[in-house]
Amino acid sequence: MRMYMPPAFALHSQEAHRVTLQGTKQEVFGLSVLEDDIIRVYHHPDGTSRHDRTWLLTDIDGNVPTEGRRRDDASAFSCPQYTLTKNNASLHIETEALDIHVELAPLRLTWHDKQGQLLARDLPERAYAYDLRSPNVYHYMERTYDMKFYGFGEKSGPLNKHGRRMRMLNLDAARYNAEHSDPLYKHFPCYITFLPETGSAYALLYDNLSTSTFDMGSEHHNFLPPYRYVECEDGDLDYYFLFGPTLKDVVQKIARLTGYMHLPPRWSLGYLGSTMTYTDAEDAQEQLKQFAQLCEQHQIPCDMFHLSSGYTMKDDGKRYVFNWNRDRIPTPEEMVADFHTHNIKLSANVKPCLLTTHPRFQEVSQMDGFVMCAEEDTPQLDPFWDGEGAHLDFTHSETFAWWKQQLKTHLLAYGVDSIWNDNNEFTIWDDEARIDGFGEQTTISRSGRPLQTLLMAQASFEALEETHPTQRPFVITRSGCPGIQRFAQTWTGDNDCNWHTLQYNIPMGLGLGLSGMPNIGHDVGGFFGDKPSPELFVRWVQNGIFHPRFTIHSWHDDGSVNEPWMYPEVLPIIRETLEFRYQMLPYLYSLFVETHQSGLPIIRPLVLEFPEDQECHDASFDFLLGSHWLIASIWEDQCRRRPVYLPEGSMWCHFETGTWYKGGQTIDCDAPLTSLPTFVRENGLIPMGPKMRYVSPQHDTSRSILAFPSPEGGTHTFTLTEDDGNTTGYKHGEVTTLQLSMSSSKEHIQIDVQLTQSGYVLPYRELEWIFPQGEDRELRGATRVTLDEDGMIHAYTPIPSGQ
Known part of the structure; x- marks a missing residue:
């Protein structure tokens, strides 16, 4: 390493939205004012861009062409006017939201908001250094000890990553330690800085997919003030400063830049069954058939099953993508049809690497469709699943088209409903391995392995x-990077079976949500290790139903299989928990729609909703489902009581007992094996549906609104979104939205429902409102009111005319 920091820069040019500087060795440094609160900063050590295309940032329609977009394309932004003030030693750039002071010798930026509050400052000694002997580039910034660092995608450890050193490199990290292991499966070069003293927040999104290091204070230097840095092993330094000012604002801006989550089919919110054991069995088709039958026998709701890669195994014991093992699965079309008869969809596992013994290897090789060796025009070979193989190069147009055709011919033609991209980290160890780059050849290091994913x-x-x-x-998809949310759902890979994993998978998922990837989940019950104990399995299922993705999966060392019915003694609890998941779907689906439209995550760390509460800043394990439902998971054996902190600034109602508590305190809460402690924020509204065996509009014919009016009074609204759940009709107005509202005082409660959009015929004609036990205030706005045997109020309101 020979780190070099240009001693000085000078103003080179000023354009409509861009200020360009030039260094003493002809380096180029630029700032682009894209919005008043979004600034692009880039440093080209070579004087020109090393990689001038991006796949992370969308165009104005939220899309990215397959071949990428030019990095200097600012058409998705308004590019507002700004003020530039110059003198010999510095520049000053002023927008409606930010003041940026640019020191020229040595170069460093200092960021303030319009109230004069300091947001960020580069470290002057090496702010924009680069390596003279390698393509490494750096960004060093000052750090204060009170800063909180959130995001980073899928990372181990607690929510706040202050003091951590993390590597961004997609890796097949089987059996990872959820508290300490690094790197993992995903590459998200993006994080949020939260400043507790002012409540301000901003994100830094680095548009660089090369292997990178993010040091948030693990490294110390005796002669430098506290600092943090990012090191990218190739490409240019190219980052976006996204000023909130609030945490929520920042998260939404990340989604605006990298794209909003694709709205999945409603059935994907149900239970998604999975295990490798069935497809690896000699009688795989019979084993798979029995799964659907056992779901019916044990009255377990299920909407999809993951077809693991055993279906592709040939007689040599190796797995060959797009190959059906006709000995194990003699009639794939009948197997798929049998699942469909039970109203269960099927997702087929596919892998992007072909072993050298794959029957289609030469076909792809002849079209140069693989990632290629650095020095020779032959496929780059790396270890992969029982052999040696070459990874497909998705930046080659023919390979991209070939992949789609294979999916259509060998899977979708049989009726397979979904595609499961697995082992897609592209663990290619030679950084100089070459890719086509859509006609502009480059290396796997410079373009980044995550681009292939x-x-x-x-x-x-x-x-x-x-x-x-x-x-x-x-x-x-198992692997991913910013933008993956536009196409796929993800999970946190092949976790280990223990209480520790259950606990630390929680902040891993929360970090992904803050990074723009909200549709996430974990392998419930643990993928590796021995089978979970009955209690661990129950607690994992109870935690899992409150996540966007709910899947029970396994490949245990002891040969056991995680299945809902694996322990008869707790099967009634498992069944009731899964049924509750299905009852939650109206609330959960409406959250999915909100996320699709706004970018706010589905599961949220407490700090996102309560940034003023210092107790929430480092809270890593309790979380919110939406903005109002606090989930307190259990991650210890034999735990029947646990302390739960209730955020300050709100009253909280225990979901089951109806008992109200003031926020800003820790309460000691019962935690029976039958349920988790959960609490609803004051004035919360949670739409619920009926119990169902699978997601179906024909059976989803009622809505109950669980209402939690504050004893102190207040108001709240919730948008309940309904559509057919399967088609793209919602894009064309085939959706109905109901605005549910509730206001209360100490004397009365007013409920109301407004039809705000009517493009889908609702399968119900009224809403039932259910209030906590003990609620006795005067109720207004209902057409009729009843009391159940427990003394709970049930009120009814008709759907407004227009439906």
Whole structure:
């Protein structure tokens, strides 16, 4: 390493939205004012861009062309006017939201908001250094000890990453330690800085997919003030400063830049069954058939099953993507049809690497469709699943099209409903391995391995979209980077079976949500290790139903299988918990719609809703489902009571008992094995539906609104969104939205429902409002009111005319 910091820069040019500086070795440094609160900053050590395209930032319509977008394309932004003040030693850039002071010798930026509050400052000694002997680039910033660092995508440890050093490199991290292991499966070069003293927040999104290091205070230097830094091993330094001012504002801006979550089919919110054991069995088709039958036998609701890669195994014991093992699954079309008879969809596992013994290897090789060796025009070979193989190059147009065609011919033609992109980290160890780059050849290091993952997801998405144009595609991916949310759902990989994993998977998912990837979940019950104890399994299921993705999966060392009925003694609890998941779907689906439109995560750390409460700043394990439902999971054996902190600034109602508590305190709460402690924020409204065996409009014919009016009074609204749940009709107005509102005082409660959009015929004609036990205030706005045997109020309001 020979780190070099240019001693000085000078103003080179000023354009409509861009200020360009030039260094003593002809380096180029630029600032682009894209919005008053969004600034692009880039440093080209070579004087020109090393990689002038991006796949992370969307165009004005929220899309990215397959071949990428030019980095200097600012057409998605308003590019407002700004003020530039110059003198010999510095520049000053002023927008409606930010003041940026640019020191020229040495170069560093200082950021203030319009109230004069300091937001961020570069470290002067090495702010924009680069390596003279390698393509490494750096960004050093000052750090204060009170800063909170959130996001980073899928990372181990607590929510706040202050003091951590993390590497961004997609890796097949099997059996990872959820508290300490790094790197993991995903590459999200983006994080949020929260300043507790002022409540301000901003994000730094680095548009660089090369292997990177994010040091948030792990490294110390005796002669420097506290600092943090980012090191990218290739490409340019190219980042976006996104000023909130609030945490919520920042999260929404990340989604605006990288794209909003694709709205999946409603059935994907149900229980998604999975295990490798069935497809690896000699009688795989019979085993798979029995799963659907056992769901019916044990009255377990289920909407999809993951078809693991055993279906592709040939006689040599190796797995060959797009190959059906006809000994294990003699009639794939009948197998798929049998699942459909039980109203269960099927998602097929696919992998982006072909072993050298794959029957299609030469076909792809002849079209140069693989990632290629650095020095030779031969496929780059790396270890992969029982052999050696070459990874497909999705930046090659023919490979991209070939992949889609194979999906259509070998899977979708049989009726497979969904594509499961697995083992897609592209663990190619030679950084100089070459890719086509859509006609502009480059290395796997410079373009970034995650680009392959992103394009693989896009290709799978398009194959489904082209096969069923009116249906919503559903793609699942293990690996990913910013932008993956436009195409796929994800999970946190092959976790281990223990209480520790259950606990630390929670902040891992919360970090993904803050990074723009909200549709996430974990392998419930643990993928590796021995089978969970009955109690661990129950607690994992109870935690899992409150996540966007709910899947029970396993490949246990002891040969056991995680299944809902694996322990008869707790089966009634498991069944009731899964049934509750299905009852929650109206609330959960409305949250999905909100996320699709706003970018706010579905599950949220407490700090996102309560940034003023210092107790929430480092809270990592309790979380909110939406803005109002606090979930307090259990991650210890034999735990029957646990302390729960209730955020300050709100009253909280215990979901089951109806007991109210003042926020800003820790209460000691019962935690029976039958349920988790959960609390609803004052004036919360939670729409619920009926119990169902699978998601179906024909059976989803009622709505109950669980209402929690504050004893102190207040107001709240919730938008309940209804559509057919399967088609793309919602894009064309085929959706109905009901605005539920409730206001209360100490004497009375007023409820109301307004029809704000009417494009889908509702399967119900009234709403039932249910209030906590003990509520006795005068109720207004209902057409009729009843009391149940427990003394709970049930009020009814008709759907407004127009439906």
